[in-house]
Amino acid sequence: MRVLLRSIILIVMAVAALLLLIFGPSSEQRPPAGREHDLVIHYWEKWVGAEGRAMQGIVDDFNNSVGLQKHIYVEYLSISNIDQKTIVATAGGVPPDIAGLWDGTFVQFTALDALQPLDDLAAAYGITEGYYKPVYWNACHYKGHLYALISTPASVALIYNKKMFQENAAALRAYQCDPDRAPRTIEEFNRYADALNTYIVGPDGKKHLDRAGYIPMEPASNWYVTELPFWFGGDEWDPVNRRFTLTDPRVVQTYDWVQSFSYKLGEDAVGEFSGAQGGFNTPQNAFMMGNVAMEMQGPWMANFIHQQNAKMDHDWAAAPFPSAVPGLENVTYCPWDGLMIPRGCKHRQEAFEFIAYVNRQAVMEKLCSIHCKNSPLTHVSREFLEHHPNPYIRVFEELASSPNAHTTMQCPIAPEAGADILAMIQGLVAMQKDPQNGKVITPAAALAGIQRRITATWKNYLKQEQRRELAQGGG
Amino acid sequence: MARSNPEARNFLKGIAFLSPWLIGFLVFMLLPIGLSLYYSLCDYSILKPPVWCGVDNYRLLFHDSLFWQVMRNTFYYAGLSLPLGLVATLGAALLLNRRVPGQSIFRTIIFLPSLVPFVASALVWMWIYNQKLGLLNAVIRIFYVPLNALLRLLHLHQHSPIQPPWIVDANWIIPALVLMSIWGMGNQVVIYLAGLQDVPRELYEAADLDGANAFHRMWHVTLPMISPVIFFNLVTTMIWVLQVYDVPFIMSAGTGGPNHASYLMTMYLYDNGFFYLKMGYASAIAWIQLMIILAMTGLAFWTSRNWVHYQGK
Numbered sequence: 001m002r003v004l005l006r007s008i009i010l011i012v013m014a015v016a017a018l019l020l021l022i023f024g025p026s027s028e029q030r031p032p033a034g035r036e037h038d039l040v041i042h043y044w045e046k047w048v049g050a051e052g053r054a055m056q057g058i059v060d061d062f063n064n065s066v067g068l069q070k071h072i073y074v075e076y077l078s079i080s081n082i083d084q085k086t087i088v089a090t091a092g093g094v095p096p097d098i099a100g101l102w103d104g105t106f107v108q109f110t111a112l113d114a115l116q117p118l119d120d121l122a123a124a125y126g127i128t129e130g131y132y133k134p135v136y137w138n139a140c141h142y143k144g145h146l147y148a149l150i151s152t153p154a155s156v157a158l159i160y161n162k163k164m165f166q167e168n169a170a171a172l173r174a175y176q177c178d179p180d181r182a183p184r185t186i187e188e189f190n191r192y193a194d195a196l197n198t199y200i201v202g203p204d205g206k207k208h209l210d211r212a213g214y215i216p217m218e219p220a221s222n223w224y225v226t227e228l229p230f231w232f233g234g235d236e237w238d239p240v241n242r243r244f245t246l247t248d249p250r251v252v253q254t255y256d257w258v259q260s261f262s263y264k265l266g267e268d269a270v271g272e273f274s275g276a277q278g279g280f281n282t283p284q285n286a287f288m289m290g291n292v293a294m295e296m297q298g299p300w301m302a303n304f305i306h307q308q309n310a311k312m313d314h315d316w317a318a319a320p321f322p323s324a325v326p327g328l329e330n331v332t333y334c335p336w337d338g339l340m341i342p343r344g345c346k347h348r349q350e351a352f353e354f355i356a357y358v359n360r361q362a363v364m365e366k367l368c369s370i371h372c373k374n375s376p377l378t379h380v381s382r383e384f385l386e387h388h389p390n391p392y393i394r395v396f397e398e399l400a401s402s403p404n405a406h407t408t409m410q411c412p413i414a415p416e417a418g419a420d421i422l423a424m425i426q427g428l429v430a431m432q433k434d435p436q437n438g439k440v441i442t443p444a445a446a447l448a449g450i451q452r453r454i455t456a457t458w459k460n461y462l463k464q465e466q467r468r469e470l471a472q473g474g475g
Numbered sequence: 476m477a478r479s480n481p482e483a484r485n486f487l488k489g490i491a492f493l494s495p496w497l498i499g500f501l502v503f504m505l506l507p508i509g510l511s512l513y514y515s516l517c518d519y520s521i522l523k524p525p526v527w528c529g530v531d532n533y534r535l536l537f538h539d540s541l542f543w544q545v546m547r548n549t550f551y552y553a554g555l556s557l558p559l560g561l562v563a564t565l566g567a568a569l570l571l572n573r574r575v576p577g578q579s580i581f582r583t584i585i586f587l588p589s590l591v592p593f594v595a596s597a598l599v600w601m602w603i604y605n606q607k608l609g610l611l612n613a614v615i616r617i618f619y620v621p622l623n624a625l626l627r628l629l630h631l632h633q634h635s636p637i638q639p640p641w642i643v644d645a646n647w648i649i650p651a652l653v654l655m656s657i658w659g660m661g662n663q664v665v666i667y668l669a670g671l672q673d674v675p676r677e678l679y680e681a682a683d684l685d686g687a688n689a690f691h692r693m694w695h696v697t698l699p700m701i702s703p704v705i706f707f708n709l710v711t712t713m714i715w716v717l718q719v720y721d722v723p724f725i726m727s728a729g730t731g732g733p734n735h736a737s738y739l740m741t742m743y744l745y746d747n748g749f750f751y752l753k754m755g756y757a758s759a760i761a762w763i764q765l766m767i768i769l770a771m772t773g774l775a776f777w778t779s780r781n782w783v784h785y786q787g788k
Contacts, residue, residue, distance in 0.1 A: 084749045091521040112522045112752060202638075208607075268640070275643040276607035343522075416751045419730065420541075427734035430645060453540060460535060464518040464526075471526045 031073040038073040041351050045100035045151075046082045046337075050303075054370035055100075055151070062357045072350045074098075083109075086342060090114050095342035097351040100151055103139060103336045103408040104415060110142040111412035116341045116348060117145040118355075125356040135334045135405040136376040142410065148338035149355050150376040152368050154298040155332040155400040156224055156321065157392075158182055158189075163315035164196065164293045171195045182319035186231070186257070189214070189294075189322045196293040197265065209269040212286075214294045216258045217270070217429045220280040220287060221295035226421045227333040229254040230406045233325040236421065237409040244417065244458060246451040247444070253324070255443035259428045267431040283308050287316075296321050298335070302390035303372035318392035320399055330402035336376065374400050413461050417454045424450050515758035525755065532759035541735065542743065542760070548649065549740040552723075553716040555653040560712055564660045565705070568667030569693070582668070589661030597725035600655045604641035612638045642726050645736035652723055652737060656716070663708045670704030671697065702783045710775055717768050720745065740764050 031038045047055055059076040067073055077096075079085055086099045087109070101109065109115055122128070127149065129137055140148040160182050165172060169179035175195035183189040193213030200210045212218070216225050229236055234250025237243075245251065262270050277291060278284020281304055286292040288309040305312050323331045339355045341348055357363060361377055365384040368375050372389050374396040385393055399405060408414065424446045431440045490497070515532055517525035536542050571582050588596065603610045615622055615638070641651040678696045687695065698705070720741040723731065731738025744764065748757030 087521055087749075087752065108752065112520050114522050271640045271643040272606045272638065275605055275640060413751070419746070419750075422730060423732060423735045423738075426730075426732045427645070430643075430733055432645065432734055456538075464528075467518055467528060468523060468526050471524075 031075075035068075035071075035073055038067070038071045039347060039350055041072055041074045041098065041347055041354060042096040043074050043076050043098040043100070043351075043354065044079045044082055044086060044096040045076060046079065046102070047100070048078045051371055052078045054367060057370075058358060058363060058367050059354075061363070062354055066353060066357050070350070070353060072353055074354050087114060090342045090344055093344050095344050097341065097345045097347050098354060099340050099342050101148075101338055101340055103338065104418070106139075106148060106338060106340075106408070107142055107410050108412050108415055109340075110147045114343055115147045116343055116345065117147055118149065118341065118352065119146045121349070121352040121356075122146055122149065125352070125359075127356065127359055131359075131378060132376055133378055133400050133405075134403075135400060135407055136336060139334070139336060139407040139410075140338060148340045149359055150364075151337045151339050151358060152371045152373045153334060153336040153376040153400065154300065154373050155334045155396045155405060156227075156296050156298050157318045157332065157395055157399055158294060158321040159287065159297045159301050159316060159318050160294045161287065161290065161292075161312075161315060162317045163312075164290065168196055182317065183322050185322050185326075186324040190260075193261075193294065194264070207266075207269070209265055209273040211290070212265070212273060212292050214261070215265075215270060215274060215292060216261055217425065218274050218286050218292055218295065219277050220282075220285045221292070221297055223280075224296055224333050224335075225258065225425055226418055227406070228258065230333055230404075231321060231323045231325075231328075231331045232257070233323075233328055235406070236417070237411050237414075239410055242411070244411075244451055244454050246421070246447045246454070252444050252447055255425065255428055255447065257324070258425060259431070259443055262429050262431050267429075270429060280304070281308070288312060299374055299390045299393060299396040300372040302392075306389070318390075318395045320395065323404075328404060330399050331404040332399035332402060332406070334400055334405050334407045336407070376400075411458075413454070413457055416457060420450050420454055511758040511761055514755050515762050517755045519755040519758070520752045521754050522752070528755070532756050533763075535756065536759055536763065541738075544735055545731075545738050545740050545743045548736065548738055549717060552649050552652060552719065552739060553713070555649065556656050556716045556719075557709075557713055559653060560657050560660055560663070560716075561705070561709060563657045564663040564708070565667055568664045568671060569697070571664065572668060572671045585664050586661035588659045591659070593659070593721040594725055596655070596659060597722045600651075600658075601642065601726055604651055606638050606640045606643060609641070611641070615639070643733060645733050648723075648727070648733065648737045652719075652726065655722060656719070660712075663712065666704055666708060667701065670701040674700040699784045700786070703785055706775070706779050706783045710772055713771055713775065714768055717764065717771070 031040060043059065045052070045055055056076050059074045063073055082099065083101060083105045086095065086101065089095045131137075132140075132150070136150050136153050140146055140150065165179040172179045172192065172195045175191040177183070177188065177192050177195055183192045196211065196213030197209065198211040199207040202208045216222065216228070226236070229248075229251045232250045232254040234245070234248050234254060236246055236251055238245045265273075273291075277286035277289075283289075285304070285308060287295050287297075287301075288305055299318075301316075301318075305316065320330050320332070323329065339358060341351050341355075345351055358367065359377075361375075361379060361381065364377055365375055365381060369384060369388055374393060375384060378401075380397060385397070390396070409417065411417065427441060428443055428446055433439060434441050434445070514525055516527065516529060518528050518531075519525040567585055571578065571585060575581075591599075602608070606612060639647055641647050674697060678700065679692055682692050682696050718741050719739060723737045723739055724742055727733075727737045731742050740760065741764070744757050744760040747753045747760060
């Protein structure tokens with residue numbers, strides 16, 4: 001009897017396991033009723049929340065229009081750590097059909113053949129050089145080929161608290177600053193920042209920074225601190241000769257300027273003040289709290305200010321971040337999110353159908369408007385500019401169209417180089433001392449050290465490339 | 476044949492029942508471990524086939540200044556966290572083992588933090604450590620004078636002594652991480668408590684008859700009797716502190732900052748593997764980390780012969 005019972009239990013368990021394998025969770029998504037025979041395109045995207053809902057809306061629009069006609073059904077999946085998961089899925093031979101990746105890893109992925117070139121498809125759909133603003137068109141290329149199209153782009157500008165400018169008009173005028181406008185040169189910017197700093201005396205009898213005009217490493221606005229050399233006429237990477245240029249005098253000048261804030265305000269003051277500020281999308285954001293008067297941010301700031309502190313909606317303004325080089329105007333950095341087709345995608349044509357749909361002017365403007373970003377396209381409609389949630393969208397549009405607009409370093413080891421440069425900046429701002437002589441490490445010395453380290457990494461990358469080519473040739 | 480040999484039949488049955496675990500172990504543990512050793516001798520980016528490069532990754536690591544900094548940070552963290560953690564948890568267990576009113580409440584309070592997920596507790600501690608607004612600095616301000624003297628002794632007085640910049644300063648971040656790691660060591664306390672309750676009462680009675688005081692009882696009875704438990708906690712904590720990842724990752728916003736001061740070995744390994752896509756290099760780091768942990772564990776086992784006492788031996 002016991003043997004029989006045991007056998008029955010074992011058989012039941014085996015059948016259950018088999019049924020689970022056959023009918024259980026599967027990677028295959030099924031379109032809704034009535035569209036069972038449509039081809040499913042898997043689209044992985046990083047966005048969640050309002051940004052995710054906006055893209056889901058675009059996907060729904062596609063599924064109900066072009067998708068309906070051409071029997072394509074796009075399945076949108078919000079996914080965390082999208083870079084790593086896309087790479088692992090691509091290496092495993094089961095990539096998504098479309099991946100919504102970042103600019104920061106674009107060249108790294110392309111250099112590793114993780115993405116498919118899109119030149120032929122883009123040309124077939126009329127998406128050519130003239131259709132895009134040059135900075136974004138160039139950014140989507142690597143070694144002469146197109147590997148991505150933009151989903152949403154941005155340009156960064158000076159965001160300033162104009163109400164605070166008015167409230168401190170006398171202090172600003174004492175520093176020969178005009179409270180009715182943004183600073184136009186770095187020299188003027190420094191004076192605005194100095195005029196708006198306020199201090200309180202703590203229980204230890206020391207002066208503590210209470211409000212800052214500007215702080216380069218303030219946690220809610222330090223995203224682009226590694227791109228600051230553009231405003232000083234420099235670049236950390238020479239794209240023509242494919243080498244790092246961290247010891248270029250203009251780059252050194254940039255980080256001298258960054259470190260000057262620690263000298264002016266005191267290293268403790270900078271650390272203490274920055275540490276007390278909250279993250280970007282929090283009510284403790286230093287700019288939204290009125291703890292910082294000026295910062296470098298993207299057009300989305302309007303949305304976040306509205307969400308976190310709507311009372312501030314009319315108290316801020318945007319202007320080009322001032323350049324340190326006379327005559328160098330409308331300098332900006334243009335980060336972007338892109339749609340890419342990973343290697344091994346089985347439905348390249350159908351995947352591009354969706355990418356091309358997103359790149360239609362009306363669709364792109366709808367998405368960029370909800371995300372509160374500028375458009376990557378050359379032509380921008382009046383409706384887009386007039387109904388955009390950011391009242392200063394024209395500033396960002398003008399900056400993105402500028403010949404002085406720059407984008408992410410086009411180097412396969414950019415993520416590693418960026419991390420090293422950021423760590424170096426943290427050391428400069430904290431006025432880290434040289435253990436040999438006890439003196440504060442200067443930007444020139446720190447940059448020379450990073451240049452040596454990153455150049456060695458770069459040379460090793462090139463050596464590995466050669467070794468790989470030899471192995472492929474030999475094989 | 477099988478019928479004639481019931482032992483073999485039972486063995487096969489055992490293997491059959493073990494097979495889900497065995498297959499899992501072979502496919503998801505042993506094979507990746509073996510492959511990682513091979514990859515550590517290759518250029519491997521996941522997306523392209525590995526290309527043999529011999530010991531190049533190990534040679535590069537030897538010349539990688541950041542790797543040495545990461546090693547220093549890891550040993551600094553482990554060197555502070557391991558002894559402090561062992562002493563603090565043992566101390567807490569000894570106190571919690573005393574029969575006092577509300578004993579179970581105190582035990583619950585000590586154990587509770589270990590139930591909080593690391594990410595959640597790291598986020599809470601980021602605010603506790605906030606230099607200007609944090610709870611810890613608010614408490615420290617009350618004890619300004621003696622603390623100021625202590626910090627001068629420790630040569631940490633260059634910063635505002637009443638408001639240490641816990642996680643924004645390269646000198647303070649590792650001590651801050653260590654302090655937080657001790658807060659979450661409730662599991663070790665529970666293991667100590669179990670060991671303490673296993674110490675035979677008659678040994679204490681005999682010690683009392685010999686005129687032993689509280690310190691003698693602890694030194695000559697309690698510690699030798701729970702030495703296997705101390706040894707267990709020493710080995711497991713050592714492995715854990717040499718591999719720590721999540722808390723420094725959250726507290727430094729993934730950068731290992733400020734200025735790489737909290738960049739630990741596992742973080743460097745992960746970044747190389749999954750952000751820089753240098754899987755061969757990351758595998759070499761993993762093997763060096765494994766060798767270090769094996770060596771440290773081996774050392775602990777070797778010394779254990781002199782200080783770990785098992786009952787009945």
